[in-house]
Amino acid sequence: MTKISKDTFTFLEELIANNNRDWFNTHKLRYEQAKQNALDFTEELLVGLKKIDPSIPEDLQAKKCVLRIYRDVRFSKNKAPYKSNIGISISSDGRGGTLPGYYIHIEPGKSFIAGGYWMPEAHHLKSIRQEIDYNTSDFLDIIEAKAFKAYFGGLSTEDQLKNAPKYYPKDHPYIHILKLKSFICSRSFTDEEMAGENMINTVLEGMKLIYPLNKFIKEAILQ
Known part of the structure; x- marks a missing residue:
């Protein structure tokens, strides 16, 4: 079973520093190894x-999911050319959909997995709120399920209206749910956990x- 290599974390730690x-080009081979991992x-x-x-396309390949490490610095005060992490994004409409x-x-000391819909567009947000209002019990069955709360602790409340x-x-x-601007859940992992066999x-x-x-x-926004 594939695991995230400790060498991948070592490379990212050194990239952060x-x-x-110049440094990246000198260590390009190590980046390629981390990317392949x-x-x-x-x-x-x-x-x-x-x-x-079943909505994940059968022909979806890993190269369409692993995000570029190169940063777009055109409109950022932070001009560091590279991300300090390796991101993997998967959805039924492809990366960045x-x-x-x-x-x-995957980032030293900051690794996590997440899911849901982060900052949906206004028309999607309206549809999601409406569906939650109409079918509250179905939504609560998902986010208040014992296994869901044990794994994620519940929905994130970081992005919400005042x-x-x-x-x-x-x-x-x-209203505490309807005020949310994102509908996501996440769980952090240590470097040791991320590099674990399982x-x-x-x-x-x-x-x-x-x-x-x-x-x-998805059913809320596509119906």
């Missing part, structure tokens, strides 16, 4: 995920719990 083109991990992960989520999906973040969204009363019994199964366990959330959201 030497985020410049992520590709191998993703390829094996996709085999399991496609059994969980506009549907809910799954994400794996006031009730338009058309919803402030005393709505589930990490693919651990990630797939989380993805199996994310799938009902993604399915609910």
